[in-house]
Amino acid sequence: MFLSTLKWHSNATFSFTKRFLGNTAGYPVLHIPRSSIYPLGAGKAAKPLFQDVTWTISPEDAWVVLSVGTTSGKTNLLQALTGHLRISPPPPPPDGLFPFLQGRDPHDSIALVSFAHRSRAAGGAFVDFTARYGAVREEDKVTLRDTFFPETAKPLHELAIPSLHAHPNAILPHEVDSAKETSRRQLFEELVDTLALRQFLDLPMIALSNGQTRKARIIKTLLEQPDLLILDEPLTGLDVSTRSLLLSILSSLHKSPGRPHIIMGMRIQDPLPDWTTHVAIVHKDGTIQTGKKEDILKTIADHIPSHHFEGKLITATHPSATGAVQEQEPLVDLDDVNVSYGDRKVLKNINWKIEKNSRWHLLGANGAGKTTLLALITGEHPQSYTNSSKLRLFSRPRAKWPTPHLHARIGRVSPELHNAFPRRKGLTVWDAIGTAFDGGFVPRGRKRVGLSEDGTELEEGGEIETWRLNRMWHVLEGLGPTAWSRVKDREALEAFSKRPFADLSHGEQSIVLLMRALVTQPPLVLLDEAWSGMDEEMVEAARKYLREGGGLQDGQACVVISHWEEEVPWGWNDGVRRFQLIDGVGKELFPQ
Numbered sequence: 001m002f003l004s005t006l007k008w009h010s011n012a013t014f015s016f017t018k019r020f021l022g023n024t025a026g027y028p029v030l031h032i033p034r035s036s037i038y039p040l041g042a043g044k045a046a047k048p049l050f051q052d053v054t055w056t057i058s059p060e061d062a063w064v065v066l067s068v069g070t071t072s073g074k075t076n077l078l079q080a081l082t083g084h085l086r087i088s089p090p091p092p093p094p095d096g097l098f099p100f101l102q103g104r105d106p107h108d109s110i111a112l113v114s115f116a117h118r119s120r121a122a123g124g125a126f127v128d129f130t131a132r133y134g135a136v137r138e139e140d141k142v143t144l145r146d147t148f149f150p151e152t153a154k155p156l157h158e159l160a161i162p163s164l165h166a167h168p169n170a171i172l173p174h175e176v177d178s179a180k181e182t183s184r185r186q187l188f189e190e191l192v193d194t195l196a197l198r199q200f201l202d203l204p205m206i207a208l209s210n211g212q213t214r215k216a217r218i219i220k221t222l223l224e225q226p227d228l229l230i231l232d233e234p235l236t237g238l239d240v241s242t243r244s245l246l247l248s249i250l251s252s253l254h255k256s257p258g259r260p261h262i263i264m265g266m267r268i269q270d271p272l273p274d275w276t277t278h279v280a281i282v283h284k285d286g287t288i289q290t291g292k293k294e295d296i297l298k299t300i301a302d303h304i305p306s307h308h309f310e311g312k313l314i315t316a317t318h319p320s321a322t323g324a325v326q327e328q329e330p331l332v333d334l335d336d337v338n339v340s341y342g343d344r345k346v347l348k349n350i351n352w353k354i355e356k357n358s359r360w361h362l363l364g365a366n367g368a369g370k371t372t373l374l375a376l377i378t379g380e381h382p383q384s385y386t387n388s389s390k391l392r393l394f395s396r397p398r399a400k401w402p403t404p405h406l407h408a409r410i411g412r413v414s415p416e417l418h419n420a421f422p423r424r425k426g427l428t429v430w431d432a433i434g435t436a437f438d439g440g441f442v443p444r445g446r447k448r449v450g451l452s453e454d455g456t457e458l459e460e461g462g463e464i465e466t467w468r469l470n471r472m473w474h475v476l477e478g479l480g481p482t483a484w485s486r487v488k489d490r491e492a493l494e495a496f497s498k499r500p501f502a503d504l505s506h507g508e509q510s511i512v513l514l515m516r517a518l519v520t521q522p523p524l525v526l527l528d529e530a531w532s533g534m535d536e537e538m539v540e541a542a543r544k545y546l547r548e549g550g551g552l553q554d555g556q557a558c559v560v561i562s563h564w565e566e567e568v569p570w571g572w573n574d575g576v577r578r579f580q581l582i583d584g585v586g587k588e589l590f591p592q
């Protein structure tokens with residue numbers, strides 16, 4: 001791996017330098033003299049999102065943008081750089097916002113990679129994310145190559161190669177910019193191998209794992225060979241080795257002579273790449289602090305996590321290590337379970353039991369099969385039926401469960417659910433959480449905490465309604481802004497519960513969906529990338545609530561999927577167990 005990374009570096013540097021030797025050295029990359037930044041279309045009296053911003057980026061700098069006390073600040077600031085917000089007064093001509101471009105069109109020269117969630121504009125309907133597991137529909141057949149790299153498609157037949165018919169001296173259209181195309185193609189081949197995507201190029205998009213899709217989007221942007229590359233949380237959803245590969249690729253780009261300039265948005269809890277020279281901090285009050293890395297980090301030392309997590313302490317003796325017998329029937333029991341698509345086996349002879357009260361960390365590289373495994377347990381995967389006799393869920397074979405009844409026993413968060421959750425106008429935070437009681441996505445009932453089992457209104461003030469309302473406030477108090485911001489009063493919590501879900505930042509939406517997963521106190525909680533977009537305070541609040549704040553009650557089991565060890569609320573000391581998938585093969589890991 002290391003050798004191939006080095007090899008890639010030298011080639012990549014070569015490929016990129018050819019293109020990036022523009023003669024604009026010395027001009028600042030970015031220059032905001034002193035301006036405020038507003039939403040597009042905001043009137044003159046509007047309050048700016050960012051006030052009195054002074055920010056200059058020199059060509060040799062490597063900048064990282066962080067937010068403190070706000071999850072949307074960093075993303076908004078990066079959006080401002082790509083023309084999605086109004087900068088007033090605008091940086092003066094002729095140099096403008098990006099002096100180094102010297103008149104070149106920013107649209108052709110600047111690329112943003114962001115994994116932001118669906119906006120309200122994307123519509124209010126629920127998107128059926130389980131389509132991925134069923135028969136692939138005609139409209140879903142489009143492959144990864146078709147979507148991102150259509151120019152790399154191989155001709156179906158050699159007669160389809162135009163040069164075989166053309167006059168030997170004719171200049172063919174595809175040769176016009178062939179040097180550029182050759183370097184682009186070379187870069188494509190290198191990136192696809194380095195990020196291990198080659199075998200997925202001709203699979204339908206819908207069959208790709210989250211991490212695989214993200215890698216493809218990053219490659220596509222690198223192939224555009226922008227002069228300025230802006231990445232917002234590019235490490236989200238990537239496994240540990242892919243994260244370090246991507247950072248090596250970016251470091252190599254940064255160091256190469258005719259490089260693209262890079263600005264990267266990161267979470268405050270993430271380690272900064274060592275080649276970072278400068279940091280911009282977006283504060284909650286809309287001020288932005290910029291400067292050299294060392295100087296800025298000193299000023300926000302209080303916000304930087306001390307990496308105090310117990311995940312790596314190895315002193316506990318886990319019951320399974322001492323051979324203690326689990327007497328109760330497990331909530332989930334997989335006995336030699338397999339999943340394949342044609343010849344492709346993605347889960348191989350999986351044996352796994354999830355007992356009551358257990359805490360699991362499910363680990364595995366991108367594409368290892370984690371989401372597929374969870375889709376079997378939630379009954380969403382059609383092959384959960386073919387495996388039915390080997391897949392016991394809540395003491396019955398899978399086929400004995402109508403899927404909605406299974407869902408009522410499982411609280412979950414996943415990137416697919418996050419992405420698919422409706423952003424309907426008028427759907428408040430309270431509504432979004434309350435939909436959990438019916439297991440659907442439409443708020444129901446007078447108090448928006450669902451209906452009774454027979455579909456009628458709950459008895460007003462009755463036991464069930466009272467319990468549900470209490471649960472709503474429990475999750476709101478445990479995970480709402482009073483747990484992760486300085487605001488501590490009940491009024492602020494009530495105001496939060498009334499906010500439109502679609503208007504929340506990505507991290508706030510994540511924490512609301514976590515409340516939704518926990519509010520019904522289901523026997524099994526599946527948290528797949530639940531911390532996505534959350535800032536350090538939110539992650540800490542969520543960890544605390546799950547560990548000791550009553551987020552999980554006696555009897556409930558919880559499985560966490562995260563590529564970040566420190567996000568898992570429990571360490572070995574707390575009895576967490578680890579189940580690892582490697583290329584579809586699963587095994588439990590024990591402390592060493």
Ligand SMILES: Nc1ncnc2c1ncn2[C@@H]1O[C@H](COP(=O)(O)OP(=O)(O)OP(=O)(O)O)[C@@H](O)[C@H]1O
Nearest residue numbers: 207209210211212341346366367368369370371372
């Ligand atoms: N319909 C399908 N056809 C073929 N292969 C598929 C299909 N659905 C999933 N796969 C493959 O199954 C493998 C496991 O995917 P899965 O989403 O479970 O991975 P994951 O471990 O959750 O990855 P990530 O960490 O990136 O989310 C992937 O290699 C994926 O390409």
